Amino acid sequence: MFAEVRGLNEECGVFGIWGHPDAAQITYYGLHSLQHRGQEGAGIVVTDGERLKGVRGEGLVNDVFDEKKIESLEGTSAIGHVRYGGIDKGGLENVQPFLLHSQSGGLTLAHNGNLINASDLRHQLEMQGSIFQTSSDTEVLAHLIKRSGYLALKDKVKNALSMVKGAYAIVIMSEDELIIAQDPNGMRPLSIGKIGEAYCVASETCAFDLIGADFVRDVEPGELIVINNEGIQAERFSLSPSNAMCTMEYVYFSRPDSDIEGINIHTARKSLGKMLAKEANIEADVVTGVPDSSISAAIGFAETAGIPYELGLIKNRYVGRTFIKPSQELRERGVKMKLSPVRRVVEGKRVVMVDDSIVRGTTCKRIVRMLKEAGATEVHVCISSPPMKNPCFYGIDISTHEELIASSNSVEEIREIIGADSLTFLSVEGTLEAIGRKGYGKDCGQCMACFTGEYPTEIYPDTKLPYEKELMR
Secondary structure (H helix, E strand, C coil): CCHHHHCCCCCCEEEEEECCCCHHHHHHHHHHHCHHHCCCEEEEEEECCCCEEEEEEECCHHHHCCHHHHHHCCCCEEEEEEECCCCCCCCHHHCCCEEECCCCCCEEEEEEEEECCHHHHHHHHHHCCCCCCCCCHHHHHHHHHHHCCCCCHHHHHHHHHCCCCEEEEEEEECCCCEEEEECCCCCCCCEEEEECCEEEEECCCHHHHHHCCEEEEECCCCEEEEEECCEEEEEECCCCCCCCEEHHHHHHHCCCCCEECCEEHHHHHHHHHHHHHHHHCCCCCEEEECCCCCHHHHHHHHHHHCCCECCCEEECCCCCCCCCCCCHHHHHHHHHHHEEECHHHHCCCEEEEEECCCCCCHHHHHHHHHHHHCCCCEEEEEECCCCCCCCCCCCCCCCCHHHCHHHHCCHHHHHHHHCCCEEEECCHHHHHHHHCCCCCHHHCCEECHHHHCCCCCCCCHHHCCHHHHHHHC
16 A cells, blocks of 8 residues: 555554463564554564563564564563554654553553544643653553552553543553453454464454464454453443444455454455446446555456456555655656556556545546556546545544545546546445445444544544534634
């Protein structure tokens, strides 16, 4: 995923393991599987039962860790994190897992998601004397845990979680136990696996495949699980859990070989493409998908439409980030460096270009132009999700209406802007049916807020949009 030109980014991935002699090595491989969820930083903290020790760094997992660093992390349990720094600022200080030492013992934690009342809680904590070292909302949770008056870590965590709101999949570890928790709406994926006698947890099940772990089950909304040398214990910390998994996990973020709530991502995306073909009903000569997340949908589209699927766009996997400030011309070249049309496939053809979403529309416009410059006679853009009209406050890097082209433009206006011969978005109903959900609104089992504007939680003052804040004054 070429984040700097797509404008749509996930907010991290977490991994944890308890009771394995090679905990650091396994966590390293687990983070490799989750690398697509964050490329700006990575970290691992281990425990040997007496102390916590960690290594963090900016960059990819391979940039942060080498054999010597992994060998220095001696212990039988560990947690790890890969980071995308969209909402908070960059810098090593914001790379997780965070590691805290105190007279009562050590604590380390990592988090995927976004706490929508973090600003208000940070202000209250600062008024009470807390000093923050980072801009991450995860540190807010750490302060709430350490300031809790309860004795047992489990109770401290439950007390802290009762004060935070938003989307979170959290792994927390002390010297003698691992705690994992899922927000009451279950908005971020989190699963439990087992490798031998050791339990592990990951943001996506693809991590289990790499390390040879067996999938046990998903962590349920509002559930807190404690894993230690005595085994595993689960309980609820929320009295009214519901299910609102982020729809973009199925559409875009997760790896195709992962399963979320029993639904395989590749299968879901292929079904989205099939439903899209039924709704679009387009005559064309060839179907191609925008690599990588749209390939499955493009295959499903081609099968249902009876149009040949071809690799009309090729992704260059060896292009890293550019550190020059790009001009408009250099931005155009940057897209061509990352994505190239196959002239012999598209030349003289009516092309269906399947993509998973349109955020700002700039990249889609450039791809359409590239296909036409390569000789495509028509380019029909088909999107395997509804128009993204509303910002997300739960950990995806789109927080204002201004960032979303569909927020202020009709489908026809977007078509004109991107230069396509036609533009089709999948309907909300088609999206839910293709994924395998029943119902609509808050009863559908999915968070559809970026499409419908129906948020599964209250939106707090620090997350409201500027015009909404004005109305509150």
